[in-house]
Amino acid sequence: MSTQPTISPANAAARADSQPVEMLLNMGPQHPSTHGVFRMVLWVDGEKIIDVEPHIGYLHRGSEKLCEGEQYHQIVTLFDRMDYIGNFNNELAYCMAVESLMGVAVPERAEYIRVILCELNRIASHLLYVGTMGLDAGAMTPVMFSFRGRERVQALFEAVSGARMMHNYFRVGGLKEDVPDNFRQLVDELMPLLREDVEQSDRILTFNEIFLSRLKDVSPISADEAIALGLTGPLLRACGYEYDVRKAQPYSVYDRFNFDVPVGLDGDCWDRHWVRVQEMYESLRIVEQAMAQLPDGPVASPLGRRLIRPPAGEVYVRAENPRGEIGVYLVSDGTDKPYRLKVRPPSFCNLSALRRLLRDTWLADSVVVLGSLDIVLGEVDR
C-alpha cells in the first residue's frame, strides 16, 4: 500500500497547509461514473482535489492506422466506432472530407436526410448526456426519461439504416439507399414524443434547486482560457463564446435553416448542461424545417458503387459533432486507400482541459465535471 505519488502536485501551497491527510485515489477504469474506461488518479486532501492525472488508452484500437489499410467506402464503419454516441455526425465528417477531395456534388435529398439524421443523433447524444449527468449528480429518474427518447430515436435509425448504433449508412457522395417509404410518417410520429421526452428530462433536472447548487459555479472557465485549451462545442459555447461550425462555416445544407446557437454565461458545469439542453430544442427546430423542405430525387452517390480513387492531395474538413468540433485530415496518394487519415476528436481535446477544470474542486465535483465534459472513450482513445 506504500504507493509513491506518480504526480507532482500543482498547488504547492495547498500541500504545505495540509501535510498529513493527502492521498492518491485511483478512480477508474472500472469506476461507475468515469463514462467508460477512463481512469484518473486523483491527488486528494480529504475531500479536496489537489491534482489529477488522467490516464487514457484503455479503448485504443488504432482506428487511424486501420483507416490506412481500408478502401474509402469501408472506412465509414471505422468512423461509426469512434464516437459511438454520435455515429451519423462522424460518418458525415468523413464523407465530407472525401467528397471535398474528389469534388463530388451530393444529391440534395441525400444532404437533407443527412442533416435530419445528424440532428436527431445530436438529440439522442445529448439525451444520453442528460441522463448520465443526472446519475452523476445522484438523481436516478432523469435517465429513465431521457433513455425513452433515445430509444425512440434509435428505433427510427433502425428503420432507416437497419442498425441502432453502427449505422454505416452514409456513403461518399450520397447515402447507401433511400429512406423507407413511411419515413415522413415515422418522423411525424416521433417528433411530438421526442419533444415531450426532452422537455421531461429538462424539467426534472435543469432548474432543480439541488442540481443547481451542485453544478452552478463549479469549475468555471473563461472563454479565452477555453480557446487556449482547445475546447469546442457546448463547452466553449457555455463560456459565452458563440462558435458553432454549423454557423461559422456552414457545411452540407445547414445555411438553409433558421436556428440559434445557445450560449452560456459563466462557463461552469450548469451552463454546459443548459447549453446542451437548449441545443436539443434547436435540433428539433432544424429537423422540423428540414422535413418541411425535404425534396424528392436520388440519394445514391453519383460515383456509383465503384471503387473510388481520390486524386492525390490533402484536405482538412471540420463539422459540428454533439461533443464539439470534429476535424478530419485526409491525405490521398491517388490509390484506393488513404495515405494518412488523422482525426481531431472533440472529446480528446475537451478532455485535455480536465486538469485545469478540476482545480480547487471537491471529490464529488470530479464526477460532475467529468460528466459535463461528456466524453466518449471510443473517440478519445480511437
Next chain:
Amino acid sequence: MSFLIDLGWSALGLAVMFLALSVIVLSMVWLERKTLGRLQRRYGPTRTGMFGLMQPIADAVKLIIKEDIIPEDSEKAIFWIAPVIVVVSAFIIWVTIPGGDNAVVRNLPLGLFYIVAFAVIGILGLVLAGWGSANKYGIMGGLRSAAQLISYEIPVVLVAAAVAILAQSLDMREIVSQQATLPYIALMPLGFVVFFIAGLAEVGRTPFDIYHAESEVVGGPFVEYSGAHWSVFFLAEYINTFAIAALTALLFLGGWGGPALPDVVWFLLKTYAVVLVVFWVRGTFPRLRIDQLMSFAWKVMVPLSFYTVISAAVYRFYEWPWWSLTLMSAAGLAVAGWIIYRRMTAPVRRVAEVRARVAAMRRSS
C-alpha cells in the same frame, strides 16, 4: 420463577419483532421498487409472482447464495463485526418503539431517550466497515458517514426534546396518548419538517445518500462487502428508514390514534405514508455535496431545531393557548423556507437577469 416467565415473554416478543421487521423490510423493498418504477413511468418488477411480489425474496436468495468475499488486506475482525454493529443497533431500538397500545416488546419510561441513544451506535459500524475493508473509497465513505450522521443527530435529538417538552414525558405511549386530540404536527410544523429532513440524512437516503454515493465513492463503507454481509447492511438501512418513518408518525402524526380501525393498522398506515414520501424524494432529487450537506446541517437545521425547542419551552412555561405555538412554529418554517428557497434559486434569477441584459444589448446594437 416469575423472572423466567418474564424472560420467556421477552424472548417471544423479540422473536415476533424480528419476524415482523423482516416482513416489513421485504415489503419495503417491493414498495420502493414499485414506487420508483411508477415515478419513472415504468412497471417495476412484474415477473416474480403477482405484481412482482416475490421480487424481494428472489433478491434475498440471490444475495445469500452469493460468494462472501473478504479482501486480503482487510482487518478481518473489524470487517466481520461492522455489519453486526450496524444491524444490532438497527434492531435494538425497536424494542421500545410501539406499534400500538400494547404492540411493544418492552415499553420504557425513558423510551425516547433510549431510542435516540442507541440509534447512534450504527455510525460506529459504518466507520469500522470503511476502515476495516482497507479501501480508500471505504475510508472516505466511512468518514463521510461519521461527519454526516453526527451532524444530523443534533437536530433529531433537539426536536425529539421539543416533543418531550410538549408531552412532559419520554414514554412513547404517553407521547402518543397526548396527541389523541391534536397531533403535534399541528403544533410544531417546523419541528416536523426538521425531524423528517434530519431523519432522511440520518438514514442516508436521497438527497443525503452521500456516504454511500454510488457515483462518487461507489458504495462507501459497503464497497468491499458482498453476499450475505452486504445484505445485512441493506437490511439495517431499511429497518432504519422504517424506524425514522415510525418515529415521525409517533412523534408528530398522532401515532396509532385514529377512528374505526385497530391501532396497529393506523400505525402502519401512517408509517407507510411517510415511507412513501421518502421513496418519492428518492425518485426526484439529486444528491447534495458533502460541504453543502454540512453547512445545511450547521447553518440551517441546528438553529431551526434550537428555535423549535425554545418555542416549545416558552409555550409550556407561560401556558399560552395551543395555537400560539403553531403560529411561532409556522412563522419559523415560513421564514426559513423562504430564505432557503431564495438562496437556492439565486443562480436562476441571476441567469435570467443577465440573459435579459444580453438580449437587450443585442436588440439595441
